Amino acid sequence: MTLDDKIKRVAVIGAGGKMGSGITLLLAQQMALAKLQPENRDEYYRLDAIDVNDRALEGLIKYIRGQALKVAEKTTVMLRSVYQDRADLVENSEIINEFVNDVAAVIRPSSNLDEVAGAHLVFEAILEKVDLKVNVLSKLKDLCGEDTYFFTNTSSIPIQELDDQVGLEGRIVGYHFYNPPAVQKLVELISNEKTRPDLVSVAQDIGKRLRKIIIPSNDVAGFIGNGHFIRDGLHALNEVTALQSEFGIPGAIYALNKVSQDLLIRPMGIFQLLDYVGIEVFQWIIDVMNKNIPGEAMQHELLERMIAKEIFGGQRPDGSQKDGFLKYEKNRPAGVYDLESGSYISFSDKQWVENIHTKLGTYPASLKPWKSLLMSPKKDEELRAYFNELKETQSLAAELAVKYLKRSKEIGEKLIADGVAATADDVNGVLLNGFFHLYGPVNDYVS
Incomplete structure (x- = not known):
């Protein structure tokens, strides 16, 4: 399965938090742009935004729309080419509003972890506590398929420790966004000898699409x-x-x-x-x-x-x-x-x-x-x-x-x-x- 296929079903865990909301924004924008390509107009794109806090999810959608609006206002020329076959979109304001709606449309907010079933890429951005991450990742492993890749936003916990306790067999990589993710250019990519090589390639390709600077770190607690x-x-x-x-x-x-x-x-x-x-x-x-x-x-x-x-x-x-x-x-x-x-x-x-x-x-x-x-x-x-x-x-x-x-x-x-x-x-x-x-x-x- 190519990255273009994988990015059609994505999930963010902890989506209502400071880090999770920024990660959700970045992914939703890329998914919306991918869906707007002529060859993908009939494809189904879905980003499950999962958080235990319902009020945080309400704030998430408001945040996503507000940030997408700012992005659209800065990239109106590019968006004109994206929507060039839409005769109903004439004014810049119409194009901007349509993009905001398209970004929001791919997101499915929920407090039910079961909604993640079917996701090809799962981004975890919950509290920096080993037991909590292991608990959630174990549930995700049972819900998701054997081809699902996991990206943990941990800033310190060794990836091998999470992998060993959950049993993901190299299907997890450290993907440390810096705060706030929508602004910060850096992502630390943490892998080890057990990490699947194709997962590292996918992680690097996602970084390029998100216009991030990817710097690799070996899997030592705290990383670089x-x-x-x-x-x-x-x-x-x-x-x-x-x-x-x-x-x-x-x-x-x-x-x-x-x-x-x-x-x-x-x-x-x-x-x-x-x-x-x-x-x-x-x-x-x-x-x-x-x-x-x-x-x-x-x-x-x-x-x-x-x-x-x-x-x-x-x-x-x-x-x-x-x-x-x-x-x-x-x-x-x-x-x-x-x-x-x-x-x-x-x-x-x-x-x-x-x-x-x-x-x-x-x-x-x-x-x-x-x-x-x-x-x-x-x-x-x-x-x-x-x-x-x-x-x-x-x-x-x-x-x-x-x-x-x-x-x-x-x-x-x-x-x-x-x-x-x-x-x-x-x-x-x-x-x-x-x-x-x-x-x-x-x-x-x-x-």
């Missing part, structure tokens, strides 16, 4: 993306511990967040990123990695204390940011959590903020913000000049930044040495495309 991110985040947490006697824990969190965003020139600070992913999710990933990677005890008591206080971070269904290490107002950091008082210290306390900046000291004069460098035609040249100055800057902020850069590079090189990534380009590609960094961690900026 979280293999770097978790250790990167733990480095920041360890630095907080080292600085807490001078700064206090809230001050140290603020300082490391500023240094990692400003002096490492990243789109957001490390604690903002931890909140974005979710503190509890971060801990879940650590637990998976600790279970599967012996000899490297990844943990930090500050995570445990935050979770005990039920400060989880993460995102609401509408995409707004929940409070975590930082407090957010209009999705922008506005305060930092104080474990002792159980409340947030507001960044509007100018004296408190100024005291931290005084301790951090000067920044290099050549520093430019991430957004400014992102589109600069001289980005590499400007980065090299900046990092040369950073190494010569005598301040605590510069010292912390250089130490952070060295640790980031060390993590990247270890991912290659351990066989998680094949090359430095793969490590750098994940951080560039999945985390929107300006440069990869494996570089010669800071030796």
Whole structure:
């Protein structure tokens, strides 16, 4: 069965969630475009959008239609050629509305898992918990045919563990979309020696159709993306511990967040990123990695204390940011959590903020913000000049930044040495495309 045949019956499990809704959107658009080809007009295309939450499914359809509308408005010229034999569609608005309807028409929302029976491709995007994934995948195996391929959106769980427990015999592959899937270009493709070669080919072909950058990772817990991110985040947490006697824990969190965003020139600070992913999710990933990677005890008591206080971070269904290490107002950091008082210290306390900046000291004069460098035609040249100055800057902020850069590079090189990534380009590609960094961690900026 070719991919063109397989893509006629698809299912997404966890379709009402943040990741599942984006995956559903991408697949529904491709299925609608495939059905609109003259040779496929009479074919049946069906995407089963499954979620246990009926209200989430209601929101899914609204989301799909809204996003499909935006896509149609940007691709009206292309859609005119797709609908060129439709004499009833004259105005751009008519073509746009028709495409939105065609995308929505392939979707069959349901809370009944049995509806998946008959699907050729199943995308699973449920919570990052081994037992839950095994339970659901086992039910799916019984419902689906022996030619069904499974794509798990896990960001950390070894694919072989899921395969062994469910008994899919190489019919499952890791297909790690980055959040949000409709925007992020990266997909990590995780396979192992038992993965069926034709499944890997299908996964690569789907990536091309979805216009994704596919970067392969070997089947080691955490893969490339979280293999770097978790250790990167733990480095920041360890630095907080080292600085807490001078700064206090809230001050140290603020300082490391500023240094990692400003002096490492990243789109957001490390604690903002931890909140974005979710503190509890971060801990879940650590637990998976600790279970599967012996000899490297990844943990930090500050995570445990935050979770005990039920400060989880993460995102609401509408995409707004929940409070975590930082407090957010209009999705922008506005305060930092104080474990002792159980409340947030507001960044509007100018004296408190100024005291931290005084301790951090000067920044290099050549520093430019991430957004400014992102589109600069001289980005590499400007980065090299900046990092040369950073190494010569005598301040605590510069010292912390250089130490952070060295640790980031060390993590990247270890991912290659351990066989998680094949090359430095793969490590750098994940951080560039999945985390929107300006440069990869494996570089010669800071030796």
